[in-house]
Amino acid sequence: MTTTPTTTVLSEPEADAFVAEWMEAWNSHDLERILGHYADDVEYWSPFIAQMAGPGGPGADGRLVGKTAVGAYFAAALGRYPELHFDPPVHVAVGSGSVSFVYRSIKDLTAVETLTFAPGTRTVARAHCHYRAPAG
DSSP, rough: OOOOOSOOOOHHHHHHHHHHHHHHHHTTOHHHHHHEEEEEEEEEEEEHHHHHOOOTSSSTTTTTESSSHHHHHHHHHHHTTTTTOOOOSSEEEOOOSSEEEEEGGGGGOEEEEEEEOTSSSSSSSEEEEEEEEEOO
């Protein structure tokens, strides 16, 4: 891992290990373990947030800020999808201060997540989640 005061760049093996641990945390359904990957002031973006939010309420724009709000969303998602299980990623790509990965999500959706690290850490400061339904 290369670290400067502003950027964390993982090696490919480090990125693979980070994503594997992230997925294992989700597959464990252990909320505290999942949240351990995220900064206290995390910004989390997902179209599922907007689907679960009330009109005009927090998250209606698909964005939540802060570990408390994100944790409540994660808890609701785990409650809604008790069978949630992520298979190992299809691809993991390293960015400058981030990692992106492609995997199969709930409802057989293709998911692409980009997790941006807080400066000099492996703690997620921003998460952008993208989904696409299977072709056909």
